[in-house]
Amino acid sequence: MTQTTTHRPSGRAGGAVVPVLAFAGIVVAVMQTLLVPVIKDLPRLLDTSPADATWVLTSTLLSGAVATPIMGRLGDLYGKRRMLVASLAVMVVGALVSASTSDLIPMITGRTLQGVAMGAIPLGIGLMRDMLPRERLGSAMALMSSSIGVGGGLALPAAALVAQNADWHALYLGAAGLGVLAIVLTLAVVPESPVRAEGTFDLPGALGLTAGLLLFLLPVSKGGDWGWSSGTTLGLFGAAAVVLLLWGLMELRVAAPLVDLRTTARREVLLTNLASIMVGVSFFVVSLVLPQLLQLPAGHGLGQSMVVAGLCVAPLGVTMMFTAPLYARLSTRYGPKSTLILGLLIIAAGYAGGLGLMDAVWQTVVTSVVLGAGIGLAYSSLPALIIGAVPASETGAANGLNTLMRSIGTSVSSAVIGMVLANTADTVGGVDIPTPHGFRVSFLIATAAVAVGLLLALFLPGRSEQRPRLRASSEEDANLARAQTALRAPLRAAGAPPVRDTAGAPPVRAEAHRETGT
Numbered sequence: 001m002t003q004t005t006t007h008r009p010s011g012r013a014g015g016a017v018v019p020v021l022a023f024a025g026i027v028v029a030v031m032q033t034l035l036v037p038v039i040k041d042l043p044r045l046l047d048t049s050p051a052d053a054t055w056v057l058t059s060t061l062l063s064g065a066v067a068t069p070i071m072g073r074l075g076d077l078y079g080k081r082r083m084l085v086a087s088l089a090v091m092v093v094g095a096l097v098s099a100s101t102s103d104l105i106p107m108i109t110g111r112t113l114q115g116v117a118m119g120a121i122p123l124g125i126g127l128m129r130d131m132l133p134r135e136r137l138g139s140a141m142a143l144m145s146s147s148i149g150v151g152g153g154l155a156l157p158a159a160a161l162v163a164q165n166a167d168w169h170a171l172y173l174g175a176a177g178l179g180v181l182a183i184v185l186t187l188a189v190v191p192e193s194p195v196r197a198e199g200t201f202d203l204p205g206a207l208g209l210t211a212g213l214l215l216f217l218l219p220v221s222k223g224g225d226w227g228w229s230s231g232t233t234l235g236l237f238g239a240a241a242v243v244l245l246l247w248g249l250m251e252l253r254v255a256a257p258l259v260d261l262r263t264t265a266r267r268e269v270l271l272t273n274l275a276s277i278m279v280g281v282s283f284f285v286v287s288l289v290l291p292q293l294l295q296l297p298a299g300h301g302l303g304q305s306m307v308v309a310g311l312c313v314a315p316l317g318v319t320m321m322f323t324a325p326l327y328a329r330l331s332t333r334y335g336p337k338s339t340l341i342l343g344l345l346i347i348a349a350g351y352a353g354g355l356g357l358m359d360a361v362w363q364t365v366v367t368s369v370v371l372g373a374g375i376g377l378a379y380s381s382l383p384a385l386i387i388g389a390v391p392a393s394e395t396g397a398a399n400g401l402n403t404l405m406r407s408i409g410t411s412v413s414s415a416v417i418g419m420v421l422a423n424t425a426d427t428v429g430g431v432d433i434p435t436p437h438g439f440r441v442s443f444l445i446a447t448a449a450v451a452v453g454l455l456l457a458l459f460l461p462g463r464s465e466q467r468p469r470l471r472a473s474s475e476e477d478a479n480l481a482r483a484q485t486a487l488r489a490p491l492r493a494a495g496a497p498p499v500r501d502t503a504g505a506p507p508v509r510a511e512a513h514r515e516t517g518t
Contacts, residue, residue: 025144028117032152034159081127089183127190131193162174220415269398273402290312290368315365416445424438
């Protein structure tokens with residue numbers, strides 16, 4: 001797969017591109033935490049049972065997991081900006097659907113459409129790689145990668161304020177407005193990438209991956225309601241294993257697969273994706289624990305209002321945002337592997353310290369800041385590690401798969417922590433209330449996940465092990481393609497064997513790959 005266009009946008013890729021793409025990522029992330037302030041009230045608001053109300057959250061998770069690698073591949077084939085705008089447009093439609101209803105099924109439909117926007121994160125990272133000069137790329141990708149946490153952290157206090165002072169449907173109207181603004185800014189500021197992958201869209205591969213992910217994530221999300229040892233849960237896990245295995249065998253036989261499993265199996269890609277799952281687990285634990293700890297009444301929590309709880313958790317996202325320039329400097333000097341390891345060590349320190357910092361509001365703020373710094377560095381390192389190991393024409397799909405791994409981590413985290421908090425809860429007046437003991441066990445689980453991620457990161461290839469892979473500019477690719485075409489014509493006329501096409505080889509360029517540091 002190679003680039004097929006003949007120019008590279010330089011003049012149009014101005015200073016506003018990065019903040020606009022980061023804003024789009026933040027808008028997408030807002031959808032993930034939009035309902036946190038009203039989660040406990042959803043059964044009443046939708047006139048349904050608690051078990052059915054959870055589908056409002058689960059539907060967004062499932063559609064986001066499915067859409068992320070698919071939108072990434074479509075972006076590689078047909079244009080990353082085009083697919084970014086499309087994903088945001090689907091999100092806006094979904095938000096408007098949810099804003100107009102209080103019935104369960106239409107609400108789930110709207111939330112499912114909103115999840116499609118998760119593909120905007122890898123598409124934004126891919127656009128940055130294709131357009132930005134080397135000196136700007138590190139901090140830009142770091143900000144885009146961290147936008148998931150930034151948007152989630154900043155949305156909590158804003159959503160809580162709206163939920164307390166207005167009709168809860170206003171949350172969706174606000175999200176739709178932000179989505180429209182992101183689309184307008186993207187069309188006005190962000191040029192389309194000239195980089196394209198060759199081939200066609202792998203529809204059977206997309207259907208197979210969709211089926212496998214749904215079969216896996218459904219029991220992960222609903223296992224607590226169904227019972228982890230129930231026939232339904234175990235049967236779906238077994239079916240997921242079979243479907244994903246068959247899907248993988250099929251993808252290995254396809255000329256232009258949805259996910260290039262051979263590339264994915266490379267040590268740097270495989271270990272980065274596995275470490276991403278652990279980072280996703282660690283990020284979601286703090287998002288689940290601290291808001292509950294802050295809002296629960298004295299004896300179980302700190303007795304704060306919904307808005308105060310959101311403000312105390314907001315430093316998590318703010319700190320992640322401000323780690324982007326720090327990451328760029330550290331990564332330039334030491335490499336993304338070292339920065340990932342440093343981020344994981346800070347996360348571990350944050351959770352270990354957080355075990356003893358649950359007795360006052362200011363202590364939760366300290367925990368949020370420390371964890372925000374660590375998660376920000378870790379998230380920022382992931383796209384650089386992926387981009388350093390895949391051809392430019394596979395950037396969208398590869399980062400889409402990496403974002404999917406983070407989503408799987410958050411899904412597993414939600415299921416495990418939910419089970420822990422339920423099993424350690426006190427029953428007061430017929431209501432189960434989480435306890436400080438459950439919160440501390442949750443922090444220990446997060447620390448264990450970080451330890452696994454750290455072990456995986458240690459086995460990533462360092463700079464001395466990385467071979468500088470050379471990459472072609474679009475002009476050089478075009479010149480090479482024209483030369484090959486001109487050469488083939490007389491050879492074919494003379495009956496000579498065809499010249500081997502270099503489209504399947506990684507593009508080359510006179511300057512070393514930007515992530516190798518050479």
